[in-house]
Amino acid sequence: MTQQGVRWTADQVLALAPDAASRKAGSKLGAAGPWSETGSSDEGTVWGLCKGSGSKPYQTVVDIADVSGPAYKCSCPSRKFPCKHALGLLLLWAGEDGSVPSGPAPDWAQQWIEGRRQRAEEKRAGGASPSGSGDPEAARRRAERRAERVTAGATELEQRLADLLRGGLADAEQAGYGLWEETAARMVDAQASGLAARVRELGAIPSSGPGWPVRLLEECALLHLLDQGWLRRAHLPDGLAATVRSRVGLPASADGPPVRDQWLVLAQYDTADARLTTRRIWLYGTGSGRSALLLSYGAAGRAPELALPVGLALEAELSSYPGTGQLRAALGEQFAPPAPSSVRPPGTTTAEAAARYGEALRDDPWLDSVPVTLDQVVPTPDADGWQLADADGEAALPLTPTARSRPGLWRLVALSGGAPIKVFGECGHRGFTPLTAWPEGAGEPVRLC
Numbered sequence: 001m002t003q004q005g006v007r008w009t010a011d012q013v014l015a016l017a018p019d020a021a022s023r024k025a026g027s028k029l030g031a032a033g034p035w036s037e038t039g040s041s042d043e044g045t046v047w048g049l050c051k052g053s054g055s056k057p058y059q060t061v062v063d064i065a066d067v068s069g070p071a072y073k074c075s076c077p078s079r080k081f082p083c084k085h086a087l088g089l090l091l092l093w094a095g096e097d098g099s100v101p102s103g104p105a106p107d108w109a110q111q112w113i114e115g116r117r118q119r120a121e122e123k124r125a126g127g128a129s130p131s132g133s134g135d136p137e138a139a140r141r142r143a144e145r146r147a148e149r150v151t152a153g154a155t156e157l158e159q160r161l162a163d164l165l166r167g168g169l170a171d172a173e174q175a176g177y178g179l180w181e182e183t184a185a186r187m188v189d190a191q192a193s194g195l196a197a198r199v200r201e202l203g204a205i206p207s208s209g210p211g212w213p214v215r216l217l218e219e220c221a222l223l224h225l226l227d228q229g230w231l232r233r234a235h236l237p238d239g240l241a242a243t244v245r246s247r248v249g250l251p252a253s254a255d256g257p258p259v260r261d262q263w264l265v266l267a268q269y270d271t272a273d274a275r276l277t278t279r280r281i282w283l284y285g286t287g288s289g290r291s292a293l294l295l296s297y298g299a300a301g302r303a304p305e306l307a308l309p310v311g312l313a314l315e316a317e318l319s320s321y322p323g324t325g326q327l328r329a330a331l332g333e334q335f336a337p338p339a340p341s342s343v344r345p346p347g348t349t350t351a352e353a354a355a356r357y358g359e360a361l362r363d364d365p366w367l368d369s370v371p372v373t374l375d376q377v378v379p380t381p382d383a384d385g386w387q388l389a390d391a392d393g394e395a396a397l398p399l400t401p402t403a404r405s406r407p408g409l410w411r412l413v414a415l416s417g418g419a420p421i422k423v424f425g426e427c428g429h430r431g432f433t434p435l436t437a438w439p440e441g442a443g444e445p446v447r448l449c
Helices: 010-014 020-028 084-094 107-128 136-167 170-175 177-189 193-203 212-231 238-248 350-363 408-416
Strands: 035-040 045-050 058-063 071-074 259-272 276-285 291-299 312-320 329-334 369-381 386-390 396-398 421-428 431-438
Touching: 010 020, 010 084, 020 084, 035 084, 045 084, 045 107, 058 084, 058 107, 071 084, 136 170, 136 177, 136 193, 136 212, 170 177, 177 193, 193 212, 193 238, 212 238, 238 350, 259 421, 259 431, 291 329, 350 369, 350 386, 350 396, 350 421, 369 408, 369 431, 396 431, 408 421, 408 431
Parallel strands: none
Antiparallel strands: 035 045, 045 058, 058 071, 259 276, 259 312, 276 291, 312 329, 369 386, 369 421, 386 396, 421 431
């Protein structure tokens, strides 16, 4: 249970916001002015009435003790979760100034809380129902038909890559993005979403700056390697074959043995396109020393439901997905709600971080990056931008172009002030993308994304 004395930080609350506009609006409601009849319980529930534009205040309640992350209910018409009122209420509760006293929940809040927890119990009780109750022979035939379509798509893609190289890379610049989009659509028809995504990435390379032909050739080579991996998957080791299936875009189930641990939430960030919002949550097991990636999805314009703000820890079981070198996992049984933690992950040097990425490529040649915590590094400018340099050595990692364009870079520089800090992020062939940082000594983690 979430104890009344354990409060979140404002940064952890704002990490729940579905977008920047909600973050800004929620921050404005984090003061006592518009609120009345606020309260909280030792079981991890917070409630209150927020004055709006209408005659009736909005009824807002948050269940922080939900083991899968906070749950929200508000009578406002917003379709965002959490809405600005839920964010404001949590900010008020996190302030620890007595604005949200402990006490019994009002009837309207208690009814929602009891209903949620009853449904959760019913869901857990019914979780033992067999999921594979369909016809296994029919499932096998569907899998075979899909594999045939993917094979046809991969064969066609090989021909298109050969035509591109035969005609010369200059033709890619003249053809424009339409050629790549049409090819990607063909891969979607073949039910090879992973191939489609990589083809779309190819389309963004021509005319993208100095050296684009080299980058295009490199990405074409990786795409060719993935095609060949699929076409010859029967000859691959089981682990690598599973990785190829995942990279091509075939679905898989998390069938690894459950690992129970105290998992630290190191980073959470969203990426979005016109159809889907993808949330990535990086975890670190304090007992197992394992890193794990949780993925959750939301329809375009809606944030995914799973939310685990940085700085929290949860005791839970994780099951890994198949594939050599794969870090993706599924969240299983949880034994306590997420709660703030002062524990920090162990760190390493910049040289060791680069070596880890190189080793990981042996298992998964299509891997963009690996999760790494750097210890005792200082953000310093270089000729092209910024880098993280070891405080006691001469090695450094350049920051990725994405990291250099984010406001989080200046938060990182300000947090360091020229002194060494601990930084968690993703290390890959484009450089290092910092996601979270901790100051020397005591201090809360600072989100950089």
